[in-house]
Amino acid sequence: MTTCPKCNKDDRIQKASSVYSSGVGTGTFAGPATTMNYTDGKVGVGGGYVSGTNYSISETAKKCSPPDKPQKPSTPLKVWFGLLLGVSTICLMSIPSGLGVLGIPPLILVAYLIIKGLSDKEKKDKAYPELQKQYEEELMEWNQLYYCIRDDILFNPETGDIWSFISR
Ligand SMILES: [Zn+2]
Numbered sequence: 001m002t003t004c005p006k007c008n009k010d011d012r013i014q015k016a017s018s019v020y021s022s023g024v025g026t027g028t029f030a031g032p033a034t035t036m037n038y039t040d041g042k043v044g045v046g047g048g049y050v051s052g053t054n055y056s057i058s059e060t061a062k063k064c065s066p067p068d069k070p071q072k073p074s075t076p077l078k079v080w081f082g083l084l085l086g087v088s089t090i091c092l093m094s095i096p097s098g099l100g101v102l103g104i105p106p107l108i109l110v111a112y113l114i115i116k117g118l119s120d121k122e123k124k125d126k127a128y129p130e131l132q133k134q135y136e137e138e139l140m141e142w143n144q145l146y147y148c149i150r151d152d153i154l155f156n157p158e159t160g161d162i163w164s165f166i167s168r
Pocket of ligand 1: 004005006007008009148149150151
């Protein structure tokens with residue numbers, strides 16, 4: 001029998017995953033975004049106008065939310081900017097009244113942006129499997145967590161770990 005490590009009772013405890021799913025409501029939504037509204041996977045920050053599917057989330061469910069999934073690294077903006085700058089520089093160099101040899105310094109910048117951008121991506125690609133592994137471990141742990149409504153704590157009955165919400 002699972003009991004809360006703080007009050008030693010089981011009457012007010014619930015699995016974190018079910019607290020989370022019961023606290024997340026779905027509905028069609030259009031209007032000013034309030035903080036912590038998830039609209040089609042994006043977080044609407046207060047003041048903006050959003051429409052679409054709205055996921056409202058209760059304060060308690062927020063505490064029991066699963067760990068954040070790491071983002072797969074995408075091609076950095078530097079690379080796209082470098083490519084765009086490169087193409088436009090070459091176009092300007094190729095017209096008779098255009099940049100000519102003056103286009104060479106921008107091309108050096110282009111090469112720098114692309115090389116730097118790609119090496120940034122490589123670093124992130126290398127870190128990604130580690131983040132993914134960490135996420136899976138956190139998710140596994142999250143699946144074991146219980147929430148005690150009385151004490152406002154999360155706990156893991158397997159390991160005895162307790163989370164309170166002072167810093168979260
Ligand atoms: Zn308790």
